[in-house]
Amino acid sequence: xxxxxxxxxxxxxxxxxxxxxxxxxxxxxxxxxxxxxxxxxxxxxxxxxxxxxxxxxxxxxxxxxxxxxxxxxxxxxxxxxxxxxxxxxxxxxxxxxxxxxxxxxxxxxxxxxxxxxxxxxxxxxxxxxxxxxxxxxxxxxxxxxxxxxxxxxxxxxxxxxxxxxxxxxxxxxxxxxxxxxxxxxxxxxxxxxxxxxxxxxxxxxxxxxxxxxxxxxxxxxxxxxxxxxxxxxxxxxxxxxxxxxxxxxxxxxxxxxxxxxxxxxxxxxxxxxxxxxxxxxxxxxxxxxxxxxxxxxxxxxxxxxxxxxxxxxxxxxxxxxxxxxxxxxxxxxxxxxxxxxxxxxxxxxxxxxxxxxxxxxxxxxxxxxxxxxxxxxxxxxxxxxxxxxxxxxxxxxxxxxxxxxxxxxxxxxxxxxxxxxxxxxxxxxxxxxxxxxxxxxxxxxxxxxxxxxxxxxxxxxxxxxxxxxxxxxxxxxxxxxxxxxxxxxxxxxxxxxxxxxxx
Numbered sequence: 001x002x003x004x005x006x007x008x009x010x011x012x013x014x015x016x017x018x019x020x021x022x023x024x025x026x027x028x029x030x031x032x033x034x035x036x037x038x039x040x041x042x043x044x045x046x047x048x049x050x051x052x053x054x055x056x057x058x059x060x061x062x063x064x065x066x067x068x069x070x071x072x073x074x075x076x077x078x079x080x081x082x083x084x085x086x087x088x089x090x091x092x093x094x095x096x097x098x099x100x101x102x103x104x105x106x107x108x109x110x111x112x113x114x115x116x117x118x119x120x121x122x123x124x125x126x127x128x129x130x131x132x133x134x135x136x137x138x139x140x141x142x143x144x145x146x147x148x149x150x151x152x153x154x155x156x157x158x159x160x161x162x163x164x165x166x167x168x169x170x171x172x173x174x175x176x177x178x179x180x181x182x183x184x185x186x187x188x189x190x191x192x193x194x195x196x197x198x199x200x201x202x203x204x205x206x207x208x209x210x211x212x213x214x215x216x217x218x219x220x221x222x223x224x225x226x227x228x229x230x231x232x233x234x235x236x237x238x239x240x241x242x243x244x245x246x247x248x249x250x251x252x253x254x255x256x257x258x259x260x261x262x263x264x265x266x267x268x269x270x271x272x273x274x275x276x277x278x279x280x281x282x283x284x285x286x287x288x289x290x291x292x293x294x295x296x297x298x299x300x301x302x303x304x305x306x307x308x309x310x311x312x313x314x315x316x317x318x319x320x321x322x323x324x325x326x327x328x329x330x331x332x333x334x335x336x337x338x339x340x341x342x343x344x345x346x347x348x349x350x351x352x353x354x355x356x357x358x359x360x361x362x363x364x365x366x367x368x369x370x371x372x373x374x375x376x377x378x379x380x381x382x383x384x385x386x387x388x389x390x391x392x393x394x395x396x397x398x399x400x401x402x403x404x405x406x407x408x409x410x411x412x413x414x415x416x417x418x419x420x421x422x423x424x425x426x427x428x429x430x431x432x433x434x435x436x437x438x439x440x441x442x443x444x445x446x447x448x449x450x451x452x453x454x455x456x457x458x459x460x461x462x463x464x465x466x467x468x469x470x471x472x473x474x475x476x477x478x479x480x481x482x483x484x485x486x487x488x489x490x491x492x493x494x495x496x497x498x499x500x501x502x503x
Contacts (some may be wrong), residue, residue, distance in 0.1 A: 001037060003046060011368035013048055017056035018091040023067055027077055036066070036074045049447065050430055057243040064429070080277060115449050120457075124474045129268065129417050129440040130333060130465045132392075134382035135385050137377065141332075144371045152367065160363040162355045163189025163347070164339070170337050179300055179322065180314035183341050189350050190363045194298055194326040194338040196354070198222055201259070201294055201322065201340075202229040202355045217420075218448035219268045219296065222261055240411065242267060242274030245281045252289040260291055264312055266416025269449045269460040273414060276309050283312065286320050293321045298329050301382055303415035304390035319343045327369060328348060329417065329464075331427040389417070389464050392471060396463040399475035405482045410461075417464045422457055427485060429459040435485050441477035 003020045024030045039057065043050040060066040065234070080474070146402050148156060161168070169185035191197040198221065206212065208230035209261045214223065216235035226233055233416055234251050237244050243262055250259065264274035274282070286293050295312045313323035325498060326338035331439055342350060354360075372378060381472050407424025423429060429445035436443060446456030460480075463471060 001042065001045070002095060004049075005046060012053045014055040015061070017046070017048075017053065018059040021056065021060060022063075022065065023194075025060075030076050032076050032078045034076045035072060035091040036076070038316055040071060049445065067427055071176050074119070075238050109425050111170065122440055123437065123475065123495075124441045124470055125465060125473075126461045126463075126474045127477070128465050129329075129392065129462055131329060131331075131385070132388065132464055132467075135388055136315065136332065136465075137372075137381050140377055141368070141379075144237060144368055144375075148364075148367055148371060156364045156367055158363060160360045160366065163361050164188065164349050165363070165366045165370065166335075167374070168366045170368050171373040175378070176323075176341065181341065182311045182314075183323075186345060187341055187344055189340045189342065189354065190361050190366060191338040191340055192358055193328060193336040194324050195221055195225075196336075196357070197324045197326075197338055197340045198225045198294075198296075200350050201324075201355075202231070204346075205259055205292075206484040207230050208259075210259075211247065211255045213251055213257045213260045213291075214451060215262060215270075216451060216482060217269055217446060217456075218261070218451070220264060220448045222296065223449070223451055226261070235451050238267065238270050238272055240272060241493055242272045243282065245285065246280045248282070249285055252285060256289070260286060260293045261296065262293060262300075262312070263296045265297055265309065266302065266413060266418075268416070268418040269379045269418055269444065269446070269458075271413030271451050274422075279309065279312055279315055283315060283320065287318060291320075293322050295323050296304070297323060297325045297428065299416040300325070301330055302386065302389060302417070304393060305384060311416070313341060322346075330385060331369070331372070331378075332365075335362065335369060337361060337365050337369050377379050392463040392466075392468060393419075395468045396461065396471045396475070403475050403479040405475070406486050408482060417462055419461045419463065421459050421461060423459065423482075424457075424486070426458065429456055432459070432481060432485050436478060436481040439477040439481040441474050441481065443478065 003017055005016050007013070011017070021036075030036075030225050036057070037045070037055040039050050040319050046053070050292060059067055061068070066074055067471050114364075144216060150392070163186075166185065168190060169188045172182055172188050172190070173185045189197075189200075189202065190480070206226070206229040208252045209232060210229075211232045211234055212226050212229075213234045213236060214226070215238045217238065218235075223233065232255075233235050234255055234257060236247050236251065242264055248260075260282075262274070263280060266273060282293070293312060293316075297311055297313075311321075311323065313321040317350030323341035324338065325327045327335070328338070340347070340350060397410070400408065400419075400421075401409060409424075410421040414417065424430070428447070429443070432443075435444060444462075446459035446460065449458075449460070450456055451475075461474075466474060
C-alpha cells in the first residue's frame with residue numbers, strides 16, 4: 001500500500017495516513033470489504049510507530065469508514081461514502097473533524113485502558129499506578145463523613161471557592177511545610193487531581209509551537225497534555241541520578257523553551273530521584289535562562305529507604321518553581337483532589353482558567369481531606385502504606401530475580417510505585433504486548449513514556465496495586481510471555497495483536 005508521507009509537515013503523521021486512506025476509500029480504490037494491512041505491518045512498511053497507524057485507523061472507524069471483524073482484521077465497511085454518492089442531503093456529523101487541531105489526538109487510549117484494566121479480574125495488572133485498595137482507611141473515612149454531614153450538612157454539597165476551601169488550603173500549606181516548602185494558603189490552588197493542574201498550566205502558559213522541556217522517559221499523561229497544546233516537546237535523557245542537567249543547557253540556549261517539566265522524586269516511569277547537586281544546577285539554569293519549572297511531586301512521601309532530598313520548590317528562592325502534588329498515590333485517587341503552589345499573581349490567573357473548566361473541585365472531597373489532615377490521620381496512614389509498599393517492592397524484585405525473565409534487567413528504586421525494566425537484545429516492549437495479554441498480565445510499554453516516534457526496550461511494572469501473591473504470579477506470566485517472544489512465538493505469528501488489549 002503506497003501512502004507517501006511528508007515528515008516535515010506540521011500535520012501529524014496519523015492524520016496524513018487517515019486522509020490518504022479516506023481518499024482511496026472515496027475513489028473506490030479501496031472497495032467495501034477490502035481488508036487493510038494489520039497495524040504492525042503497515043507501520044513497518046511506512047516506517048512509523050504502530051500507535052500512529054492505530055490512531056489513523058481509529059479516526060476512520062469513528063467516521064464509519066472502517067470496522068474490525070474477528071478473523072478478518074480491519075476492513076472497509078459496506079456503504080462507505082454511499083450517502084455522498086447518492087446525493088443524500090444529510091450525513092452524520094463528524095465531531096472529530098470539527099475539533100480544534102490537537103484536541104482529538106490520541107496516540108494510545110492509555111489512561112482509559114489503564115483504569116479499565118484495573119477493574120478486570122481476568123488480567124493481572126502490573127501496569128496501573130494505583131494504591132492498594134486494601135490499604136485505604138475506610139473506617140476513618142466513614143467516621144469523618146458521618147461527622148461532617150452532621151456538623152456541616154448541606155454546606156458539603158454546595159458550591160465552594162474556585163481556589164479551594166480555606167481550611168484545606170491551610171492544611172495543605174502545613175503539609176507542604178513538612179516537606180520543607182514555605183508557602184502561605186493563598187499561594188495554593190486546589191485542583192481536581194494533578195492531571196487538572198497539568199492542564200491548567202498548559203492552558204495558561206503554552207501557545208501552539210512553544211517549546212517544553214521534558215525528561216526522556218516521562219509521565220505519559222503529561223506528554224498527552226503538552227501534545228494537546230501543540231507544544232514542541234524537547235527531551236533530556238534520564239540516568240540513575242535523574243535528569244541529565246548537563247544536557248539541558250544546550251536546549252535552553254538553542255530553543256528558549258517556555259517551560260521545564262520534571263518529576264524529580266521517584267520519577268514516573270523510571271523511579272529515579274534527581275540528586276541534590278543536580279537540583280541546584282537545574283535551578284541555576286532556570287534562573288539564568290528565565291524559564292519556569294513545573295515540579296510534579298506525587299510520590300515525595302513514598303520513600304522506603306535512603307535519605308530524603310528536598311523538593312525543588314523548597315530550594316527555589318526566586319519563585320521559578322510551580323509545584324504540583326496530589327493525595328492520589330497515598331490516600332484516595334477517587335477524590336480527585338490535588339494542588340498547585342504558585343506565586344500569588346500567577347495563581348489568580350490559574351484560578352480564572354480553572355473557573356472556566358469546572359468552577360471548583362469537589363466541595364465534599366475537600367472537607368473530607370481537610371478533616372483527615374487536620375485531625376492527624378495522615379502520618380499514621382503514611383507509615384502504614386510505606387511499610388506495605390516497601391514490602392511489595394522487595395517482593396517484586398525478588399520474584400524477578402527468582403523467575404529470571406530472559407535477560408530482563410532493572411534497578412530497585414528507593415520509593416514510588418514502579419520498576420523500570422530493560423528488555424534484552426532487540427526485543428521492544430511493543431512487540432511483547434499481545435503475548436503478555438495472552439498470558440493474562442499487563443505492563444506499561446516504554447513507548448508511551450517517550451516523546452516522538454520512538455521504540456523502547458523498556459517496560460514499567462507497578463508493585464503498589466497488586467498483592468504480594470499477585471506480584472509473584474504476574475512475574476511468572478511475564479516470564480512465560482518474554483520467553484515465548486524471544487523464541488519467536490510472539491504475537492506477530494499468532495495474529496493476536498489485532499484483538500489483544502493495548503496494555
